[in-house]
Amino acid sequence: MDQVLLGKLLIATPGLADTRFYKTVILICEHSDQATMGLILNKPLFNFKTNQLLKQMKIEANSLLKIDDTFYGGPVHLNQGFIVHSDEKKYSSSECIKEEIIISTSDDILVDISKGKAPIDTKVFLGCAVWDKNQLNNEIIQNSWIMTESKKNLIFYNNKEFSLWDKSLLDIGIDPLKLINYSGNA
Numbered sequence: 001m002d003q004v005l006l007g008k009l010l011i012a013t014p015g016l017a018d019t020r021f022y023k024t025v026i027l028i029c030e031h032s033d034q035a036t037m038g039l040i041l042n043k044p045l046f047n048f049k050t051n052q053l054l055k056q057m058k059i060e061a062n063s064l065l066k067i068d069d070t071f072y073g074g075p076v077h078l079n080q081g082f083i084v085h086s087d088e089k090k091y092s093s094s095e096c097i098k099e100e101i102i103i104s105t106s107d108d109i110l111v112d113i114s115k116g117k118a119p120i121d122t123k124v125f126l127g128c129a130v131w132d133k134n135q136l137n138n139e140i141i142q143n144s145w146i147m148t149e150s151k152k153n154l155i156f157y158n159n160k161e162f163s164l165w166d167k168s169l170l171d172i173g174i175d176p177l178k179l180i181n182y183s184g185n186a
Helices: 050-056 107-114 135-141 163-171
Strands: 010-014 025-031 035-040 044-049 069-072 075-088 097-098 101-104 121-133 145-149
Touching: 010 044, 010 101, 010 163, 025 069, 025 075, 025 163, 035 069, 044 050, 050 107, 050 121, 075 107, 107 121, 135 145, 145 163
Parallel strands: 069 121
Antiparallel strands: 010 025, 010 145, 025 035, 035 121, 044 069, 075 101, 075 121, 097 101
């Protein structure tokens, strides 16, 4: 595995043993030969909204706040915020994930969010998912993940009636109802 993983999506298979990642879709945001970091795109925090995050950061939110949900990015660095957004604005901490998609971690984007001036497509996360060297590769070999190209419409998908997990699978031609939770050897 090399830098070609940056910006890819990981779709959890039914056989993934770790329940924290059940039916998750993860955007790979960093990758090196030592570690991989991604954000779970489809697990909103139910008891924690973006205005609460802003309040904790001592950033006053006005009535123009358009971003309500904050997402559980993963079980690591739970006190760290990550913002994935479209590229019409860049900030001091901005790093390109793929064409048109940026990740930022600085307070200046939170100030823009609080004023209703965030980039057009913006998702806020607390925490991230991290794999050590070769860990993700081993999980892929064990059929825990399906890797695919990411698309802007999937990264910022917000239809609460139809799951991102189902949509991601259908987009690559896999019927989620036909997936099984085991594999075998021929």
